[in-house]
Amino acid sequence: MRTALKATLVLGTICTTLIMGGFAALALWMIFAASAAAQLPDIHKDIVYSKVDNTELKLDLVQPPKGDGPFPLIIWIHGGAWQFGDRKEYHDAMTNLAKVGYVGAAIVSMVEFLNEHLMKK
Incomplete structure (x- = not known):
């Protein structure tokens, strides 16, 4: 017992x-x-950085959540083989890098540009 x-x-x-x-x-x-x-990074979407034939070229920017910088910048230029994809595919990668002190910018891809450009004509 x-x-x-x-x-x-x-x-x-x-x-x-x-x-x-x-x-x-x-x-x-x-x-x-x-x-x-x-402590989530700051995300700025659809920033117009240029115009081509009245079509706005845009980028998305992700910044670290704190600090005064300067911060190193990584730029994603998505091409998509003229067939698929856009800059939004890089948001997760940019967010992860912003958490460790990088600024990420993804610019408009040729696919996005052509789609927007051809739609306006």
């Missing part, structure tokens, strides 16, 4: 420790998730 009681106490202690540890881990995760959300 004593062995069963000891085993029950040990098991109860282990379960309590795991449960309390789980709550502590959850609390820490919630704190870090909230602080990470507060």
Whole structure:
């Protein structure tokens, strides 16, 4: 009987420790998730940087969430083989790099340019 009681106490202690540890881990995760959300990079979409035959050429810019800079700049120029894709495909990569101190800019692809340019004619 004593062995069963000891085993029950040990098991109860282990379960309590795991449960309390789980709550502590959850609390820490919630704190870090909230602080990470507060540190999201600034995203500026559809910035006009030039015009060609009345068609606006646009870029999307992602900046680090804090700091005065200067920051290194990475420019994505998507070509799409004249068939597919656009600058929005780089938002995730630019956001991840902005979190570690880079500015990302993705300029209009030739596909986007041709589609917009031909639609206006």
